Amino acid sequence: xxxxxxxxxNLNVYYGDKQALFDVNLDLNEKEVTALIGPSGxxxxxxxRCINRMNDVIDICKVTGNIEMDGMNINDKxxxxxxxxERVGMVFQKPNPFPKSIYDNISYxxxxxxxxxxxxxxxxxxxxxxxxxALWEEVKDRLDEPGTSLSxxxxxxxxxxxxxxxxxxxxxxxxPCSALDPIATAKIEELIDELKKTYTIVIVTHSMAQAVxxxxxxxxxxxxxxxxxxxxxxxxxxxxxxxxxxxITGRFG
Amino acid sequence: xxxVLIFLITIFSVSLFFYGKSKTKTISIKDNIKLNALPKFYxxxxxxxxxxxxxxxxxxxxxFEPVIIKSIIIETAANQGAIFSDKNEANxxxxxxxxxxxxxxxxxxxxxxxxxxxxxAKFINLFTNSKVVLIFGIIIASVIxxxxxxxxxxxxxxxxxxxxxxxxFVSSLIAILTTLGIIFSLLFESIKFFxxxxxxxxxxxxxWSPQRAFVRDASSITAAEFEELKDAFGFIPLIAGTSFIAxxxxxxxxxxxxxxxxxxxxxxxxxxxxxxxxxxEILAGIPTVVYGFFAALTVxxxxxxxxxxxxxxxxxESALAAxxxxxxxxxxxxxxxxxxVINSVPQSLRDGSYAVGATKSETIKQVVIPAALPGxxxxxxxxxxxxxxxxxxxxxxxxLAANLTINPLESTTTITTQIxxxxxxxxxxxxxxxxxxxxxxxxxxxxxLILNYIAQRAVKKYRxxxx
Numbered sequence: 001x002x003x004x005x006x007x008x009x010n011l012n013v014y015y016g017d018k019q020a021l022f023d024v025n026l027d028l029n030e031k032e033v034t035a036l037i038g039p040s041g042x043x044x045x046x047x048x049r050c051i052n053r054m055n056d057v058i059d060i061c062k063v064t065g066n067i068e069m070d071g072m073n074i075n076d077k078x079x080x081x082x083x084x085x086e087r088v089g090m091v092f093q094k095p096n097p098f099p100k101s102i103y104d105n106i107s108y109x110x111x112x113x114x115x116x117x118x119x120x121x122x123x124x125x126x127x128x129x130x131x132x133x134a135l136w137e138e139v140k141d142r143l144d145e146p147g148t149s150l151s152x153x154x155x156x157x158x159x160x161x162x163x164x165x166x167x168x169x170x171x172x173x174x175x176p177c178s179a180l181d182p183i184a185t186a187k188i189e190e191l192i193d194e195l196k197k198t199y200t201i202v203i204v205t206h207s208m209a210q211a212v213x214x215x216x217x218x219x220x221x222x223x224x225x226x227x228x229x230x231x232x233x234x235x236x237x238x239x240x241x242x243x244x245x246x247x248i249t250g251r252f253g
Numbered sequence: 254x255x256x257v258l259i260f261l262i263t264i265f266s267v268s269l270f271f272y273g274k275s276k277t278k279t280i281s282i283k284d285n286i287k288l289n290a291l292p293k294f295y296x297x298x299x300x301x302x303x304x305x306x307x308x309x310x311x312x313x314x315x316x317f318e319p320v321i322i323k324s325i326i327i328e329t330a331a332n333q334g335a336i337f338s339d340k341n342e343a344n345x346x347x348x349x350x351x352x353x354x355x356x357x358x359x360x361x362x363x364x365x366x367x368x369x370x371x372x373x374a375k376f377i378n379l380f381t382n383s384k385v386v387l388i389f390g391i392i393i394a395s396v397i398x399x400x401x402x403x404x405x406x407x408x409x410x411x412x413x414x415x416x417x418x419x420x421x422f423v424s425s426l427i428a429i430l431t432t433l434g435i436i437f438s439l440l441f442e443s444i445k446f447f448x449x450x451x452x453x454x455x456x457x458x459x460x461w462s463p464q465r466a467f468v469r470d471a472s473s474i475t476a477a478e479f480e481e482l483k484d485a486f487g488f489i490p491l492i493a494g495t496s497f498i499a500x501x502x503x504x505x506x507x508x509x510x511x512x513x514x515x516x517x518x519x520x521x522x523x524x525x526x527x528x529x530x531x532x533x534e535i536l537a538g539i540p541t542v543v544y545g546f547f548a549a550l551t552v553x554x555x556x557x558x559x560x561x562x563x564x565x566x567x568x569x570e571s572a573l574a575a576x577x578x579x580x581x582x583x584x585x586x587x588x589x590x591x592x593x594v595i596n597s598v599p600q601s602l603r604d605g606s607y608a609v610g611a612t613k614s615e616t617i618k619q620v621v622i623p624a625a626l627p628g629x630x631x632x633x634x635x636x637x638x639x640x641x642x643x644x645x646x647x648x649x650x651x652x653l654a655a656n657l658t659i660n661p662l663e664s665t666t667t668i669t670t671q672i673x674x675x676x677x678x679x680x681x682x683x684x685x686x687x688x689x690x691x692x693x694x695x696x697x698x699x700x701x702l703i704l705n706y707i708a709q710r711a712v713k714k715y716r717x718x719x720x
Contacts, residue, residue, distance in 0.1 A: 059523075109611075214654065
């Protein structure tokens with residue numbers, strides 16, 4: 001049994017008057033992939049955005065309850081959000097490389113946090129990040145080309161490289177393959193398998209097959225509530241809850 | 254007379270509308286046929302047919318009538334024995350004849366003039382009568398034609414559509430032709446100017462003193478006068494003054510405008526934004542002449558006072574005062590345009606930056622601004638062309654003497670100011686001095702055209718990237 005990295009307790013999220021999450025209690029294990037599934041608008045993305053406090057960007061969003069990483073309260077008002085996000089990286093649904101060169105896309109994070117003070121250190125970080133995201137071989141000769149000139153799948157791997165460039169402990173992935181074709185998706189999934197050796201990963205996905213392929217633990221959300229959570233194998237073979245059963249067999253959602 | 258005719262045409266058209274509408278209705282009921290359009294379209298159809306041909310005819314007639322009458326009268330007067338050597342004298346005689354006809358001529362009237370005036374009266378009468386007859390003829394013909402069409406149950410809706418399309422086309426044509434007309438009038442007068450003053454003397458001369466060119470007629474300039482004139486129209490001091498003031502203006506407008514744009518787009522809450530954005534835009538609504546007062550009466554003297562206290566000589570009409578006020582005037586352009594382009598940078602880029610732990614200002618500085626840069630440059634260039642073309646503030650605050658200086662405390666002048674100077678008051682329209690205004694106008698036009706083109710290209714390129 002691996003250690004618990006992140007622990008949420010009675011987590012509630014409100015967008016204005018609307019409640020988006022209801023008393024979510026979910027533990028994420030260290031160096032494991034946790035998949036979150038559920039129909040659109042069920043709160044999966046809202047949940048992972050609580051982990052790196054991305055909900056702060058939205059004015060009307062209010063979060064109550066407890067969410068801890070290694071015993072540190074993430075929801076603490078006095079918490080330094082910048083250093084939290086340094087430890088919890090994120091990859092978005094649509095690849096969003098900056099309109100900068102491939103090199104600058106990766107070196108952006110380390111520079112901000114003062115990592116890689118010399119050019120050669122920075123070069124090393126960029127190379128390592130690109131190698132870890134399995135993009136190095138494809139782009140090593142054109143690091144000064146704009147990141148937006150890459151294909152969709154490459155762009156998404158570039159974004160993964162950007163996320164791991166600051167050496168986080170946790171990586172959040174919000175439907176990272178929904179804008180990609182099957183081949184690019186397969187590459188990303190392979191990459192996730194590799195990355196879980198170093199990082200704790202949470203992935204939101206609409207594809208059951210993907211959840212089965214990449215994750216060890218799966219949580220099923222419905223209408224803002226965590227309906228069921230458990231080992232991926234169990235959730236997909238023998239769920240306790242009727243609703244989970246219905247969803248994974250495609251009867252609704 | 255024309256007003257009466259237009260009034261009649263209008264009344265007639267409006268009544269035809271109701272006629273057409275009810276007529277087609279009764280036809281459709283009586284003969285039990287399905288109309289090809291709603292009854293009101295038959296009304297419109299009649300109105301358009303009744304009014305447009307008649308009005309177009311009236312317009313064309315009114316344009317040509319005076320010209321034709323004039324040439325006829327001058328010819329008759331010549332036949333009567335009037336003597337005139339050139340066009341100007343002929344015009345003078347024609348004006349006399351007209352005045353006699355209207356009873357406002359108080360000089361001696363000889364037999365030639367009297368006869369011509371009678372002939373004039375005769376022609377005026379003839380033309381007016383034939384105009385009325387022809388217009389009614391046209392109305393009757395077009396109404397008969399359109400009524401016949403209606404009886405045959407034509408596709409009035411489509412026909413109205415075609416006529417309206419034509420009207421819209423003509424409107425845009427008028428706009429384009431006017432622009433062309435302005436360009437050509439600039440061009441022709443400039444060509445006249447450049448036939449006296451060498452283009453290179455103009456473009457690279459460093460001395461601007463057009464008042465030296467008092468010579469009456471450009472064609473009768475002597476060699477000595479020409480030498481005198483040659484270096485009176487140097488463009489350099491004007492473009493230098495213009496760029497200098499525009500530069501000062503941009504020093505004020507770009508930072509303030511850009512920063513307020515960033516604040517509005519990134520930091521201001523919806524409430525603040527809703528209140529402060531209109532207030533900034535009020536700045537854009539203040540007439541430039543009011544800014545001019547402010548610059549000339551408040552800011553200029555203030556600078557002079559401060560300068561005196563510091564032991565500096567500050568002209569009360571300084572480039573600094575004019576540039577500063579112009580900059581304030583331009584702030585809303587820069588701020589609202591850069592606000593727009595910053596807003597159109599996708600949120601996903603900001604999220605990407607926040608997600609690696611960047612703060613808001615780091616995100617803005619390193620991601621948002623670079624992404625919006627082409628658009629920001631475009632908005633700045635638009636502001637520059639606005640600054641270069643601005644007239645009123647510099648007329649009031651920057652002075653008239655064409656000094657070639659880089660001291661912002663001295664008075665300097667701009668292209669637009671000089672154009673105003675040259676064309677205010679009585680002018681000889683064939684002296685090089687007056688014509689130089691057109692050359693200046695043309696140069697200014699080309700400069701702003703190029704700037705606008707570059708700016709629009711930059712903005713467009715930026716748009717393509719994120720659409």
